[in-house]
Every structure is written in C-alpha cells, then in structure tokens.
Amino acid sequence: MNSKLYSLLHRLSDGEFHSGEVLGEVAGVSRAAVWKQLQQLQELGVGVVSQRGKGYVIPGGLSLLEARKISAHLQPDVSSRLVGLDILPEVDSTNKFVLERTSMATGHGLVCVAERQKAGRGRRGRTWVSPFGANIYLSVGWSFSQGVAALEGLSLAVGVAVSRALEGLGFLGVQLKWPNDLLVEEKKLGGILLELTGDASGDCSVVTGVGLNVKMPSVMAAHIDQPWADLASLENVRAQSEPEYLDRNIIIAAILNELISMLSAFEGSGFEPYRLEWERLNAHGGRRVSLHTPSKSIEGVVMGVTHAGGLRLMVDGEEKVFLGGELSLRAVSACDQVGEL
Numbered sequence: 001m002n003s004k005l006y007s008l009l010h011r012l013s014d015g016e017f018h019s020g021e022v023l024g025e026v027a028g029v030s031r032a033a034v035w036k037q038l039q040q041l042q043e044l045g046v047g048v049v050s051q052r053g054k055g056y057v058i059p060g061g062l063s064l065l066e067a068r069k070i071s072a073h074l075q076p077d078v079s080s081r082l083v084g085l086d087i088l089p090e091v092d093s094t095n096k097f098v099l100e101r102t103s104m105a106t107g108h109g110l111v112c113v114a115e116r117q118k119a120g121r122g123r124r125g126r127t128w129v130s131p132f133g134a135n136i137y138l139s140v141g142w143s144f145s146q147g148v149a150a151l152e153g154l155s156l157a158v159g160v161a162v163s164r165a166l167e168g169l170g171f172l173g174v175q176l177k178w179p180n181d182l183l184v185e186e187k188k189l190g191g192i193l194l195e196l197t198g199d200a201s202g203d204c205s206v207v208t209g210v211g212l213n214v215k216m217p218s219v220m221a222a223h224i225d226q227p228w229a230d231l232a233s234l235e236n237v238r239a240q241s242e243p244e245y246l247d248r249n250i251i252i253a254a255i256l257n258e259l260i261s262m263l264s265a266f267e268g269s270g271f272e273p274y275r276l277e278w279e280r281l282n283a284h285g286g287r288r289v290s291l292h293t294p295s296k297s298i299e300g301v302v303m304g305v306t307h308a309g310g311l312r313l314m315v316d317g318e319e320k321v322f323l324g325g326e327l328s329l330r331a332v333s334a335c336d337q338v339g340e341l
C-alpha cells in the first residue's frame with residue numbers, strides 16, 4: 001500500500017465526510033487522483049461512499065492499528081521485553097517478516113502486526129484469509145536456548161494464553177481444538193502457527209503467529225474453507241456494552257500481555273502449568289473423534305493431553321498418545337460422516 005493511500009485512509013477512518021479537495025491536500029495529489037486512489041480501497045474491501053457536494057466517507061469509520069494505543073495497554077514488564085513493535089499496512093505474512101529478522105538475530109521480542117496479509121500462512125500449507133483492517137494478524141519472535149525438546153507443548157500454551165486474553169476482555173465461550181485452534185461453538189475463530197529456526201538441540205528461535213477473526217467481511221468469508229466465527233458475531237460477550245470492545249489495538253495488547261509472559265516463563269516451566277487450563281478449554285474432551293495423519297486415520301475418544309502437549313486418545317480400549325505436527329482432528333457424527341471442524 002502506498003503512503004498516499006494510507007494517509008487518505010487515516011483521514012477517512014474517522015467516519016466523517018471529507019471533500020475531494022481536502023483529501024487531495026492530505027495525500028498531495030489532484031482531486032482526480034484521489035478518486036483513483038480510493039478505488040484501490042474498494043478493492044481491498046474497505047467500503048468508501050461518495051456523495052455529491054459532501055465528498056467521501058467510510059460509513060461507521062475504521063479503527064486502524066496504532067502503536068501508541070497498543071503500547072498504552074501493555075503491562076510495563078511486557079513492554080520492557082519487546083525489542084520492536086512493527087505495524088504494517090500490508091505484508092505478505094507477519095510470520096515471514098519476523099522469521100527473516102529472527103534469522104538476523106534481531107527477532108527476540110520482535111512483534112509484528114499488519115492490517116492485511118497478502119500471503120497469510122496457515123497450517124499444513126493453507127492460506128490464512130487476511131483482509132484489510134478487519135482481523136488480527138500478529139507474530140512474535142522469541143529465542144530459546146535449550147533446543148526444541150524443551151518446547152514441547154508450546155503451541156498449546158499459546159492457545160491458552162490467547163484464550164486467557166479473550167476471556168479477560170469478556171469474550172466468553174472460546175474453546176481450543178488440539179493442537180491449537182481457537183473455536184467458538186465448533187467454528188474456527190482463530191489459528192496459531194509456530195515456525196522454528198536455528199539449532200534443534202541448542203539455540204533456536206520460534207515465531208508465534210496468531211490469526212484471530214475480529215470482524216470478517218462477508219465477501220472475504222467466501223474464501224474460508226471451513227465453518228468460521230469472528231468476535232463480532234459472538235453472543236456471549238460481557239464487554240459488548242463498551243464502545244471499544246472490538247478495538248483490535250486493545251485486543252492485541254491483551255494477547256501480548258498474556259503471550260509474552262508465557263513465552264518468558266516457558267523454558268523454565270514447560271507446558272505443565274498450562275495443562276489443566278488447556279483441558280478446561282478442550283472442545284473435544286471425552287468425545288469420539290477421528291484423527292488423521294498423512295498416512296492413516298485413527299478413531300478414538302479424547303482423554304486429554306500429556307505434559308508435553310501430546311493428544312491422549314483411547315483407541316480400542318488402549319490409550320495412545322499422538323504428538324503435534326501435522327495431525328488434524330475430525331469429529332465423527334452419528335452416521336460416521338466425517339467433516340473438518
């Protein structure tokens with residue numbers, strides 16, 4: 001996104017009418033060029049309306065990401081652990097952005113959030129649908145020194161941290177699907193993607209990526225290949241009466257407060273302190289499921305998770321443990337019809 005377009009967007013984000021002349025001055029372009037620039041916003045899914053004699057408006061305004069606002073809601077000990085907070089109008093992938101800096105040894109404590117991802121990465125090579133100004137796309141780089149073995153269960157602990165943040169803000173009813181999807185009534189609210197770099201037996205870095213649907217435009221939802229939810233559609237919201245309850249800056253700060261505290265403690269504590277909370281949030285505890293690996297499918301009843309974050313499944317009367325990676329969990333309906341959750 002060019003800087004002219006971004007400055008137009010900033011001015012229009014207040015939800016008020018602005019004349020073509022004023023917008024032209026703001027962006028340093030002619031009135032005709034303003035119209036052309038605003039066309040690009042429509043293509044990004046941002047609804048701009050023009051009215052003769054009044055100018056242009058984004059009805060209802062647009063709450064943009066702001067470093068100042070995110071920082072103002074961070075706990076002091078969390079702020080002090082961050083080396084940077086990059087807020088980008090658009091990026092291919094926030095994970096990729098942080099990963100590149102992590103390999104340059106500047107990624108420990110680096111946070112990146114973006115208004116839009118052009119190539120958002122999901123698990124198993126999927127694309128993460130990332131429209132402009134609608135949702136949260138957040139990545140955090142963190143370095144560890146005891147190798148990947150000490151990081152067992154980390155992705156599940158991230159799920160607990162994000163759920164805690166949402167619960168703290170009054171968004172109730174969020175559950176976790178092993179290993180780390182965020183669900184609401186079995187529909188996907190968010191996803192977590194951990195990417196590792198470095199020495200598997202020593203110094204390594206992890207980029208934790210969190211994608212959270214806040215207010216998904218329905219036109220973009222057509223690209224999502226599974227049942228989904230967003231925070232705006234949650235009914236069980238204690239904080240709904242507060243005008244800023246969907247402000248992404250505040251939600252991002254709440255997630256960072258939980259996430260950075262967890263990452264700081266994880267190498268010492270491991271997953272165990274988060275396990276019971278994970279079990280409480282488990283969307284499939286005690287339920288019959290089908291677990292798919294690239295080579296086979298296994299049916300069983302979910303018994304919970306181990307201290308290392310493995311899935312405990314009762315299969316034909318015998319408990320088996322399945323470790324993370326590229327497994328997926330499918331619910332089995334009464335007629336044995338399987339469908340991804």
Ligand code: BTN
Binds near residue numbers: 119126
């Ligand atoms: C999943 O498939 O469930 C994981 C989705 C993870 C998406 C987030 S959005 C921020 C970060 N950057 C990416 O490219 N992916 C993750």
